[in-house]
Amino acid sequence: MNNQPQKGFIHIIIIVVLLLIIISLLGVSLRSVFSNTLLQENFRVVGEWLSRIWNSILLSPIRALFNLFLIPVWDRFLQVLQSGINFNTPSN
Numbered sequence: 001m002n003n004q005p006q007k008g009f010i011h012i013i014i015i016v017v018l019l020l021i022i023i024s025l026l027g028v029s030l031r032s033v034f035s036n037t038l039l040q041e042n043f044r045v046v047g048e049w050l051s052r053i054w055n056s057i058l059l060s061p062i063r064a065l066f067n068l069f070l071i072p073v074w075d076r077f078l079q080v081l082q083s084g085i086n087f088n089t090p091s092n
Helices: 004-025 030-034 037-083
Strands: none
Touching: 030 037
8 A cells, every 4th residue: 555645644643743932932922813804805806816816817728628538538538447358468
């Protein structure tokens, strides 16, 4: 069994713990940071901008790429699965 996904998850946990230690050593309270109304307003504005950018610019090209590439590949994949082709036997 491949342990790569578990290693990546453990690395993320270690990074989060180290970030929390660094933030604590710098004397920053996460509760006070996230209860700051100015910070909440800034995140709200950035979220609105990202939403507008996604809906007005990025959604159409990504949907077109999805329809152009992913749907045909997925359909072909399903056809192969339904046809019962055995990938383990050599085709001599």
